[in-house]
Amino acid sequence: MDPTADHAAGRRAALARLGLYAISLGTLFGALLLLGAIPSADEAREFGESLGPFAALAYIPLFAVVNFVVAWAVLAGAAGLLFGTVAGWPLALAGVTLAALTQMNVARRLAKGHHGNLLPQRTRGIEDFLQHSGTIAVMESRIVPFLPYGVVNFAAGLTRLTYREMAVGTLVGAAPKVFAYVALGGSISNLHATEVKVAVGLLVVLGVVGLVVVKRQMNAAAASASP
Secondary structure: OOOOHHHHHHHHHHHHHHHHHHHHHHHEHHHHHHHOOOOOHHHHHHHHHHHHHHHHHHHHHHHHHHHHHHHHHHHHHHHHHHHHHHHHHHHHHHHHHHHHHHHHHHHHHHHHHOOOOOHHHHHHHHHHHHHHHHHHHHHHHHHHOOOOHHHHHHHHHHOOOOOHHHHHHHHHHHHHHHHHHHHHHHHOOOOOOOOHHHOOOOHHOOOOOOOOHHHHHHHHHHHOOOO
């Protein structure tokens, strides 16, 4: 058989699996939203309290699972609500990192050996940046505003980025932003608290830094593209 034809067929099958997965996940999220099955802050607190001393142990794996349909920022806020800022920050950061590795692994398994050859040509620059810059690229992606962590996680699974680079980049790059959301969640009943002001200020600073990072990358890409 023609190896080129086999590769093309395998690539189409991998893309079909990824598309089906995305549709299934979107359908599940829509159903949960319509049914009101996504817990409120009070429900999350009651559930955590019902787990007693096992709440902290259960939080990290639950974060990785629930993050498929609930935004990480909401889950990080829940850590502040349940455990307070000091204890909730490392737990939420561990949850964000485990979720990133889990989502990356799911995308890579769906790609079935075709990772590194699935992203469209117009995104090849992003793929090259992830693969060549590794940990630094992941760190910067965690700082850039309006770039969903889940998009980065799944996209990374389609590249040759290593799991170690994803883990280290997430632990370092996501730490400040995770702290901010944990602090907000821990002070949700008192929005005038110092923690809230620090968290909001930190998010503003991170947004500015993220924009600077994006501008730098755009300038670098323009410089490399020019003759």
